[in-house]
Amino acid sequence: xxxxxxxxxxxxxxxxxxxxxxxxxxxRGYVLLEASSGEEALGLLAERTPDLILLDVxxxxxxxxxxxxxxxxxxxxxFLPVVMVTAxxxxxxxxxxxxxxxxxxxxxxxxxxxxxxxxxxxRVKRYQxxxxxxxxxxxxxxxxxxxxxxxxxxxxxxxxxxRRFLSPQITRLILDTGDESFxxxxxxxxxxxxxxxxxFTSFAETSDPEEVMSVLGxxxxxxxxxxxxxxxTLEHFAGDGLLVFFNDPVPxxxxxxxxxxxxxxxxxxxxxxxxxxxxxxxxxxxxxGIARGFATLGRIGxxxxxxxxAIGTVTNLSARLSSYATAGQILVTQRVxxxxxxxxxxxPVGSLPLRGFSKPVIAHEIVGLIESTVVP
Numbered sequence: 001x002x003x004x005x006x007x008x009x010x011x012x013x014x015x016x017x018x019x020x021x022x023x024x025x026x027x028r029g030y031v032l033l034e035a036s037s038g039e040e041a042l043g044l045l046a047e048r049t050p051d052l053i054l055l056d057v058x059x060x061x062x063x064x065x066x067x068x069x070x071x072x073x074x075x076x077x078x079f080l081p082v083v084m085v086t087a088x089x090x091x092x093x094x095x096x097x098x099x100x101x102x103x104x105x106x107x108x109x110x111x112x113x114x115x116x117x118x119x120x121x122x123r124v125k126r127y128q129x130x131x132x133x134x135x136x137x138x139x140x141x142x143x144x145x146x147x148x149x150x151x152x153x154x155x156x157x158x159x160x161x162x163r164r165f166l167s168p169q170i171t172r173l174i175l176d177t178g179d180e181s182f183x184x185x186x187x188x189x190x191x192x193x194x195x196x197x198x199x200f201t202s203f204a205e206t207s208d209p210e211e212v213m214s215v216l217g218x219x220x221x222x223x224x225x226x227x228x229x230x231x232x233t234l235e236h237f238a239g240d241g242l243l244v245f246f247n248d249p250v251p252x253x254x255x256x257x258x259x260x261x262x263x264x265x266x267x268x269x270x271x272x273x274x275x276x277x278x279x280x281x282x283x284x285x286x287x288x289g290i291a292r293g294f295a296t297l298g299r300i301g302x303x304x305x306x307x308x309x310a311i312g313t314v315t316n317l318s319a320r321l322s323s324y325a326t327a328g329q330i331l332v333t334q335r336v337x338x339x340x341x342x343x344x345x346x347x348p349v350g351s352l353p354l355r356g357f358s359k360p361v362i363a364h365e366i367v368g369l370i371e372s373t374v375v376p
Protein backbone atom coordinates (compact mmCIF):
# COMPACT_ATOMS: atom_id res chain seq x y z
CA UNK A 1 0.00 0.00 0.00
CA UNK A 2 1.21 3.51 -0.84
CA UNK A 3 2.47 5.20 2.37
CA UNK A 4 3.14 8.60 0.80
CA UNK A 5 0.90 11.29 2.36
CA UNK A 6 -1.90 12.53 0.12
CA UNK A 7 -1.52 16.06 -1.26
CA UNK A 8 -4.62 18.24 -1.26
CA UNK A 9 -4.94 21.57 -3.06
CA UNK A 10 -7.28 23.98 -1.25
CA UNK A 11 -8.57 26.77 -3.50
CA UNK A 12 -10.43 29.58 -1.68
CA UNK A 13 -10.11 33.34 -1.81
CA UNK A 14 -10.69 33.66 1.96
CA UNK A 15 -7.64 32.97 4.13
CA UNK A 16 -9.76 31.91 7.13
CA UNK A 17 -11.38 29.15 5.08
CA UNK A 18 -8.01 27.85 3.97
CA UNK A 19 -6.77 27.91 7.59
CA UNK A 20 -9.85 25.95 8.68
CA UNK A 21 -9.17 23.30 6.03
CA UNK A 22 -5.56 23.11 7.17
CA UNK A 23 -6.59 22.74 10.84
CA UNK A 24 -8.84 19.80 9.94
CA UNK A 25 -6.67 17.98 7.38
CA UNK A 26 -3.02 18.51 8.36
CA UNK A 27 -3.30 16.71 11.73
CA ARG A 28 -4.62 13.69 9.79
CA GLY A 29 -1.41 13.46 7.77
CA TYR A 30 -2.52 15.26 4.61
CA VAL A 31 -0.16 17.71 2.90
CA LEU A 32 -1.91 20.91 1.90
CA LEU A 33 -1.24 23.27 -0.98
CA GLU A 34 -3.08 26.58 -1.00
CA ALA A 35 -4.30 28.89 -3.75
CA SER A 36 -6.33 32.07 -3.31
CA SER A 37 -7.78 32.13 -6.82
CA GLY A 38 -8.61 29.97 -9.79
CA GLU A 39 -5.70 31.46 -11.73
CA GLU A 40 -3.24 30.64 -8.97
CA ALA A 41 -4.62 27.11 -8.71
CA LEU A 42 -4.16 26.46 -12.42
CA GLY A 43 -0.59 27.74 -12.17
CA LEU A 44 0.16 25.35 -9.30
CA LEU A 45 -1.37 22.44 -11.21
CA ALA A 46 1.00 23.07 -14.10
CA GLU A 47 3.90 22.38 -11.71
CA ARG A 48 2.53 19.70 -9.39
CA THR A 49 -0.41 17.29 -9.45
CA PRO A 50 -2.14 16.77 -6.07
CA ASP A 51 -4.33 13.84 -5.12
CA LEU A 52 -7.45 15.96 -4.57
CA ILE A 53 -8.71 19.52 -5.03
CA LEU A 54 -11.06 21.27 -2.63
CA LEU A 55 -12.44 24.09 -4.79
CA ASP A 56 -14.57 26.99 -3.60
CA VAL A 57 -17.33 28.00 -6.00
CA UNK A 58 -17.52 31.77 -5.43
CA UNK A 59 -14.20 33.50 -6.08
CA UNK A 60 -13.24 36.74 -7.82
CA UNK A 61 -11.78 36.38 -11.31
CA UNK A 62 -12.15 32.80 -12.50
CA UNK A 63 -14.85 31.24 -10.33
CA UNK A 64 -14.92 27.61 -9.22
CA UNK A 65 -17.04 26.43 -12.16
CA UNK A 66 -14.68 27.81 -14.80
CA UNK A 67 -11.64 26.61 -12.85
CA UNK A 68 -13.11 23.11 -12.77
CA UNK A 69 -13.85 23.19 -16.50
CA UNK A 70 -10.24 24.17 -17.24
CA UNK A 71 -8.95 21.42 -14.95
CA UNK A 72 -11.05 18.90 -16.88
CA UNK A 73 -9.87 20.29 -20.23
CA UNK A 74 -6.21 19.67 -19.36
CA UNK A 75 -5.13 16.06 -20.09
CA UNK A 76 -2.78 15.89 -17.09
CA UNK A 77 -5.59 16.78 -14.64
CA UNK A 78 -8.66 15.57 -16.54
CA PHE A 79 -9.36 12.78 -14.03
CA LEU A 80 -8.16 14.56 -10.88
CA PRO A 81 -10.81 14.34 -8.10
CA VAL A 82 -12.44 17.76 -7.52
CA VAL A 83 -14.70 18.52 -4.57
CA MET A 84 -16.69 21.75 -4.88
CA VAL A 85 -17.22 23.69 -1.64
CA THR A 86 -20.52 25.62 -1.82
CA ALA A 87 -23.17 27.20 0.37
CA UNK A 88 -25.70 27.21 -2.45
CA UNK A 89 -28.60 24.90 -3.15
CA UNK A 90 -29.29 22.13 -5.63
CA UNK A 91 -29.18 24.40 -8.69
CA UNK A 92 -25.54 25.25 -7.95
CA UNK A 93 -24.71 21.59 -7.46
CA UNK A 94 -26.12 20.88 -10.94
CA UNK A 95 -23.84 23.57 -12.37
CA UNK A 96 -20.91 22.10 -10.47
CA UNK A 97 -21.68 18.62 -11.84
CA UNK A 98 -21.89 20.02 -15.37
CA UNK A 99 -18.49 21.71 -14.82
CA UNK A 100 -16.97 18.33 -13.90
CA UNK A 101 -17.03 18.18 -10.08
CA UNK A 102 -16.87 14.72 -8.47
CA UNK A 103 -18.47 15.61 -5.14
CA UNK A 104 -19.71 18.50 -2.97
CA UNK A 105 -19.22 19.81 0.55
CA UNK A 106 -21.64 22.30 1.99
CA UNK A 107 -20.77 25.37 4.01
CA UNK A 108 -20.56 25.67 6.93
CA UNK A 109 -18.12 22.74 6.93
CA UNK A 110 -18.95 19.53 8.71
CA UNK A 111 -15.61 18.10 9.84
CA UNK A 112 -16.68 14.44 9.72
CA UNK A 113 -18.26 14.87 6.29
CA UNK A 114 -15.14 16.62 4.95
CA UNK A 115 -12.82 13.88 6.22
CA UNK A 116 -15.07 11.11 4.88
CA UNK A 117 -15.24 12.60 1.37
CA UNK A 118 -11.52 13.33 1.32
CA UNK A 119 -10.63 9.77 2.40
CA UNK A 120 -12.98 8.29 -0.19
CA UNK A 121 -11.74 10.35 -3.13
CA UNK A 122 -8.06 10.03 -2.17
CA ARG A 123 -8.54 6.26 -2.14
CA VAL A 124 -10.11 6.45 -5.61
CA LYS A 125 -7.22 8.62 -6.82
CA ARG A 126 -4.67 6.11 -5.52
CA TYR A 127 -6.49 3.28 -7.30
CA GLN A 128 -6.48 5.36 -10.45
CA UNK A 129 -2.75 6.05 -10.09
CA UNK A 130 -2.14 2.31 -9.64
CA UNK A 131 -4.10 1.48 -12.79
CA UNK A 132 -2.23 4.14 -14.78
CA UNK A 133 1.14 2.93 -13.48
CA UNK A 134 0.26 -0.68 -14.28
CA UNK A 135 -0.92 0.31 -17.75
CA UNK A 136 2.34 2.17 -18.36
CA UNK A 137 4.32 -0.81 -17.06
CA UNK A 138 2.32 -3.19 -19.27
CA UNK A 139 2.91 -0.92 -22.27
CA UNK A 140 6.63 -0.92 -21.50
CA UNK A 141 6.61 -4.72 -21.21
CA UNK A 142 4.75 -4.97 -24.52
CA UNK A 143 7.30 -2.72 -26.20
CA UNK A 144 10.14 -4.80 -24.77
CA UNK A 145 8.39 -8.00 -25.82
CA UNK A 146 7.85 -6.65 -29.34
CA UNK A 147 11.50 -5.66 -29.47
CA UNK A 148 12.61 -9.09 -28.28
CA UNK A 149 10.28 -10.87 -30.70
CA UNK A 150 11.49 -8.67 -33.56
CA UNK A 151 15.11 -9.37 -32.62
CA UNK A 152 14.40 -13.10 -32.35
CA UNK A 153 12.62 -13.14 -35.71
CA UNK A 154 15.59 -11.36 -37.26
CA UNK A 155 17.94 -13.83 -35.54
CA UNK A 156 15.94 -16.79 -36.86
CA UNK A 157 15.88 -15.25 -40.32
CA UNK A 158 19.65 -14.79 -40.24
CA UNK A 159 20.05 -18.31 -38.87
CA UNK A 160 17.92 -19.66 -41.72
CA UNK A 161 20.02 -17.83 -44.29
CA UNK A 162 23.37 -18.84 -42.80
CA ARG A 163 22.59 -22.46 -41.99
CA ARG A 164 22.02 -23.13 -45.69
CA PHE A 165 25.77 -23.21 -46.19
CA LEU A 166 27.35 -23.22 -42.71
CA SER A 167 27.40 -25.79 -39.96
CA PRO A 168 25.18 -25.05 -36.93
CA GLN A 169 28.26 -24.42 -34.75
CA ILE A 170 29.62 -21.74 -37.08
CA THR A 171 26.17 -20.26 -37.64
CA ARG A 172 25.68 -19.80 -33.90
CA LEU A 173 29.12 -18.21 -33.61
CA ILE A 174 28.30 -15.66 -36.30
CA LEU A 175 24.90 -14.92 -34.78
CA ASP A 176 26.45 -14.38 -31.35
CA THR A 177 29.10 -11.98 -32.68
CA GLY A 178 26.86 -10.32 -35.27
CA ASP A 179 29.77 -10.31 -37.72
CA GLU A 180 28.71 -10.99 -41.32
CA SER A 181 31.74 -9.37 -42.93
CA PHE A 182 32.74 -12.74 -44.32
CA UNK A 183 29.86 -12.43 -46.81
CA UNK A 184 31.74 -9.74 -48.73
CA UNK A 185 34.10 -10.91 -51.45
CA UNK A 186 37.53 -11.98 -50.16
CA UNK A 187 40.46 -14.25 -51.09
CA UNK A 188 41.62 -17.17 -48.98
CA UNK A 189 43.26 -20.57 -49.25
CA UNK A 190 40.73 -23.36 -48.85
CA UNK A 191 40.49 -27.13 -48.99
CA UNK A 192 37.77 -28.05 -51.51
CA UNK A 193 36.03 -31.42 -51.23
CA UNK A 194 33.87 -32.57 -54.13
CA UNK A 195 31.99 -35.86 -54.19
CA UNK A 196 29.35 -37.56 -56.31
CA UNK A 197 27.94 -40.95 -57.15
CA UNK A 198 29.33 -43.30 -59.79
CA UNK A 199 26.57 -44.55 -62.11
CA PHE A 200 24.04 -41.95 -61.00
CA THR A 201 23.29 -40.60 -64.49
CA SER A 202 22.27 -43.98 -65.89
CA PHE A 203 20.38 -44.77 -62.67
CA ALA A 204 18.38 -41.54 -62.96
CA GLU A 205 17.60 -42.23 -66.63
CA THR A 206 16.20 -45.72 -65.98
CA SER A 207 14.49 -45.27 -62.61
CA ASP A 208 11.24 -43.66 -61.53
CA PRO A 209 11.56 -40.13 -60.15
CA GLU A 210 10.33 -41.34 -56.75
CA GLU A 211 13.16 -43.86 -56.59
CA VAL A 212 15.71 -41.21 -57.55
CA MET A 213 14.40 -38.82 -54.89
CA SER A 214 14.48 -41.55 -52.25
CA VAL A 215 18.12 -42.35 -52.99
CA LEU A 216 19.11 -38.68 -53.04
CA GLY A 217 17.29 -38.08 -49.75
CA UNK A 218 19.26 -40.81 -47.97
CA UNK A 219 22.50 -39.74 -49.62
CA UNK A 220 22.12 -36.03 -48.81
CA UNK A 221 21.12 -36.73 -45.22
CA UNK A 222 24.13 -38.95 -44.58
CA UNK A 223 26.61 -36.54 -46.15
CA UNK A 224 24.98 -33.43 -44.70
CA UNK A 225 25.29 -34.76 -41.16
CA UNK A 226 29.00 -35.31 -41.68
CA UNK A 227 29.51 -31.85 -43.19
CA UNK A 228 28.03 -30.36 -40.02
CA UNK A 229 29.96 -32.73 -37.77
CA UNK A 230 33.29 -31.68 -39.28
CA UNK A 231 32.21 -28.00 -39.43
CA UNK A 232 32.68 -27.70 -43.17
CA THR A 233 31.11 -24.98 -45.29
CA LEU A 234 28.57 -26.44 -47.68
CA GLU A 235 28.56 -24.58 -50.97
CA HIS A 236 25.89 -26.54 -52.79
CA PHE A 237 24.08 -29.76 -53.55
CA ALA A 238 23.58 -30.37 -57.27
CA GLY A 239 21.86 -33.70 -57.72
CA ASP A 240 24.41 -36.23 -56.55
CA GLY A 241 27.26 -33.70 -56.58
CA LEU A 242 28.27 -31.97 -53.37
CA LEU A 243 30.94 -29.30 -52.76
CA VAL A 244 32.28 -28.56 -49.29
CA PHE A 245 35.26 -26.45 -48.30
CA PHE A 246 37.29 -25.79 -45.17
CA ASN A 247 39.18 -22.76 -43.76
CA ASP A 248 36.46 -20.27 -44.64
CA PRO A 249 34.66 -18.34 -43.25
CA VAL A 250 36.20 -19.53 -39.98
CA PRO A 251 39.97 -20.26 -40.14
CA UNK A 252 40.71 -23.95 -39.72
CA UNK A 253 44.37 -24.76 -38.95
CA UNK A 254 43.81 -28.50 -39.56
CA UNK A 255 41.73 -28.03 -42.72
CA UNK A 256 43.50 -30.69 -44.88
CA UNK A 257 43.31 -33.33 -42.13
CA UNK A 258 39.70 -32.46 -41.34
CA UNK A 259 38.72 -32.70 -45.01
CA UNK A 260 40.37 -36.11 -45.38
CA UNK A 261 38.75 -37.50 -42.22
CA UNK A 262 35.34 -36.25 -43.40
CA UNK A 263 35.82 -37.84 -46.82
CA UNK A 264 36.70 -41.21 -45.28
CA UNK A 265 33.62 -41.08 -43.05
CA UNK A 266 31.51 -40.11 -46.06
CA UNK A 267 32.82 -43.12 -47.96
CA UNK A 268 31.93 -45.39 -45.04
CA UNK A 269 28.41 -43.97 -44.79
CA UNK A 270 27.72 -44.23 -48.52
CA UNK A 271 29.11 -47.76 -48.59
CA UNK A 272 26.45 -48.75 -46.05
CA UNK A 273 23.77 -47.04 -48.09
CA UNK A 274 24.99 -48.74 -51.26
CA UNK A 275 24.44 -52.16 -49.68
CA UNK A 276 20.76 -51.31 -49.33
CA UNK A 277 20.58 -49.80 -52.79
CA UNK A 278 21.98 -53.00 -54.32
CA UNK A 279 19.08 -54.94 -52.87
CA UNK A 280 16.90 -52.76 -55.10
CA UNK A 281 19.27 -53.37 -58.01
CA UNK A 282 20.76 -49.85 -57.84
CA UNK A 283 24.44 -50.00 -58.72
CA UNK A 284 25.89 -46.79 -57.34
CA UNK A 285 29.44 -46.04 -56.21
CA UNK A 286 30.99 -43.05 -54.49
CA UNK A 287 33.98 -40.93 -55.50
CA UNK A 288 35.71 -37.97 -53.83
CA GLY A 289 38.26 -35.40 -54.95
CA ILE A 290 40.10 -33.05 -52.57
CA ALA A 291 42.23 -30.08 -53.66
CA ARG A 292 44.00 -27.21 -51.94
CA GLY A 293 44.43 -23.67 -53.27
CA PHE A 294 43.30 -20.06 -53.22
CA ALA A 295 39.77 -18.99 -54.13
CA THR A 296 37.63 -15.87 -54.08
CA LEU A 297 34.75 -16.35 -51.67
CA GLY A 298 31.63 -14.43 -50.78
CA ARG A 299 27.91 -14.07 -51.25
CA ILE A 300 26.53 -14.37 -54.76
CA GLY A 301 22.98 -14.21 -56.09
CA UNK A 302 20.19 -11.67 -55.84
CA UNK A 303 17.76 -10.31 -53.25
CA UNK A 304 15.85 -13.18 -51.73
CA UNK A 305 18.13 -15.88 -53.11
CA UNK A 306 21.76 -15.79 -52.09
CA UNK A 307 24.44 -18.48 -51.95
CA UNK A 308 27.88 -18.48 -50.42
CA UNK A 309 30.32 -19.55 -53.11
CA ALA A 310 33.99 -20.25 -53.73
CA ILE A 311 35.27 -19.23 -57.16
CA GLY A 312 38.62 -20.52 -58.37
CA THR A 313 40.62 -23.33 -59.94
CA VAL A 314 40.75 -25.23 -56.65
CA THR A 315 37.02 -26.10 -56.77
CA ASN A 316 37.30 -27.22 -60.40
CA LEU A 317 40.30 -29.36 -59.53
CA SER A 318 38.44 -31.12 -56.73
CA ALA A 319 35.52 -31.81 -59.10
CA ARG A 320 37.83 -33.20 -61.79
CA LEU A 321 39.56 -35.47 -59.26
CA SER A 322 36.16 -36.70 -58.11
CA SER A 323 35.16 -37.46 -61.72
CA TYR A 324 38.37 -39.42 -62.24
CA ALA A 325 37.94 -41.44 -59.06
CA THR A 326 36.50 -44.92 -59.32
CA ALA A 327 33.85 -46.20 -56.92
CA GLY A 328 35.20 -45.96 -53.38
CA GLN A 329 38.23 -43.83 -54.27
CA ILE A 330 39.26 -40.62 -52.52
CA LEU A 331 41.80 -38.75 -54.65
CA VAL A 332 43.79 -35.83 -53.22
CA THR A 333 46.49 -33.53 -54.52
CA GLN A 334 50.07 -33.52 -53.28
CA ARG A 335 49.42 -30.33 -51.23
CA VAL A 336 46.42 -31.85 -49.48
CA UNK A 337 48.37 -34.96 -48.59
CA UNK A 338 51.21 -32.84 -47.17
CA UNK A 339 48.75 -30.94 -44.97
CA UNK A 340 47.17 -34.17 -43.74
CA UNK A 341 50.48 -35.79 -42.84
CA UNK A 342 50.07 -38.26 -40.01
CA UNK A 343 46.33 -38.57 -40.50
CA UNK A 344 45.80 -40.92 -43.42
CA UNK A 345 47.25 -43.96 -45.12
CA UNK A 346 47.72 -43.21 -48.82
CA UNK A 347 49.20 -44.54 -51.99
CA PRO A 348 50.31 -42.63 -55.13
CA VAL A 349 48.26 -42.98 -58.28
CA GLY A 350 50.59 -40.97 -60.53
CA SER A 351 49.96 -38.01 -62.80
CA LEU A 352 46.37 -37.72 -63.97
CA PRO A 353 45.31 -36.00 -67.22
CA LEU A 354 42.34 -34.02 -65.94
CA ARG A 355 39.92 -32.23 -68.25
CA GLY A 356 40.43 -28.46 -68.23
CA PHE A 357 44.00 -28.63 -66.93
CA SER A 358 46.92 -28.21 -69.32
CA LYS A 359 49.32 -30.30 -67.23
CA PRO A 360 48.79 -33.65 -65.52
CA VAL A 361 48.05 -33.46 -61.80
CA ILE A 362 49.94 -35.65 -59.34
CA ALA A 363 47.34 -37.41 -57.19
CA HIS A 364 47.22 -39.81 -54.26
CA GLU A 365 44.50 -42.15 -53.07
CA ILE A 366 43.44 -42.13 -49.42
CA VAL A 367 43.26 -45.75 -48.37
CA GLY A 368 42.24 -45.20 -44.76
CA LEU A 369 42.91 -43.29 -41.54
CA ILE A 370 45.68 -43.80 -39.04
CA GLU A 371 43.99 -45.18 -35.91
CA SER A 372 45.23 -42.38 -33.63
CA THR A 373 43.25 -39.72 -35.53
CA VAL A 374 39.93 -38.75 -33.98
CA VAL A 375 36.75 -36.99 -35.01
CA PRO A 376 36.74 -33.25 -34.12
